[in-house]
Amino acid sequence: MEYKVKIDSFEGPLDLLLHLINKLEIDIYDIPAAEITNQYLLYVNTMHQLELDVASEYLVMAATLIAMKSRSLLPDHSSDEDEYLEEEDPREELTRRLIEYKKYKEAAIKLQEREEERTKLFSRPPADVLFAPSGEGPLNVSIYDMLGAFQKMTRRKKMAVPRQATVRREEISVEARMEVLLKTLKEAKEPVLFEDLFQSNERDELVASFLALLELMKQNEITVTQQGNFADLYVISGGKQ
Known part of the structure; x- marks a missing residue:
């Protein structure tokens, strides 16, 4: 890749x-x-x-x-x-x-x-105030929090999947994963657990999904939240205001 x-x-x-x-x-x-x-x-x-x-x-x-x-x-x-x-x-x-x-x-x-x-x-439009982040809200999620969550998720997948020969599927591009993930998040009625966005056990697809999430964050298309240290990460459609 x-x-x-x-x-x-x-x-x-x-x-x-x-x-x-x-x-x-x-x-x-x-x-x-x-x-x-x-x-x-x-x-x-x-x-x-x-x-x-x-x-x-x-x-x-x-x-x-x-x-x-x-x-x-x-x-x-x-x-x-x-x-x-x-x-x-x-x-x-x-x-x-x-x-x-x-x-x-x-x-x-x-x-x-x-x-x-x-x-x-x-002076600002009143609507902006409604979307202002609260000081007592979720923690800011850094790239390192994302990497840590990815580590734990891949370790669990390796433990859950038996070692066996599999046929390698066609490689999925990051752009394709971005479209799928964004569609999934927009259709979701509530925040989606970070790990639930990684359905495959194929390494290339896991990597493509992670890079897709990073790119969507960069483009301010999604927001990743965490309610406290060591808590699970959740992903929602829509960037930070």
Whole structure:
């Protein structure tokens, strides 16, 4: 499958690491090297499987995490070598970068909120107010939430389907899946569970469906919602107002 898609939700490896830290409820000042590395590589591998454009900085961070994990698994010789005592724990540098990134990201969010508040000072048609997002509404779903949901869905499908020889069907294009998914969502009377949009067990069709959803999100044709951390994702027709 040659179709590739790149969307603005990819903000870089530090953004992915912060997502994992929040999702796994990890202390940013005491990052478990092995766990965070395994989870990070799982997401990067999923990006490759889906043929998403993965910037080189993701791979550089992957190499850094692997080195950090390898070091954490080595025997502790700190009592034998004075130089080892003076060597900085690579997690400290990563923590500093994450804290700095988090600080600037939070500042950007606050500036965006101020901008949105300022726009409310100008007159607008009353109808717009009815569609304004509520502060207590569903969580914003990121590309990483989508990747995580795709991981869980494909793992369950592999466990449910017996290993047997099958005849490979004709490959379905992303454009074709976009039309089918959009039609399904428009005909649905309520939000559709993310996993219910993946009826096939064929890898190519699963990938095409996922890329189709991403492209529909990019075109503001659909909205993906989540009511809380670790909750299921739901998809509805219509973009964000």
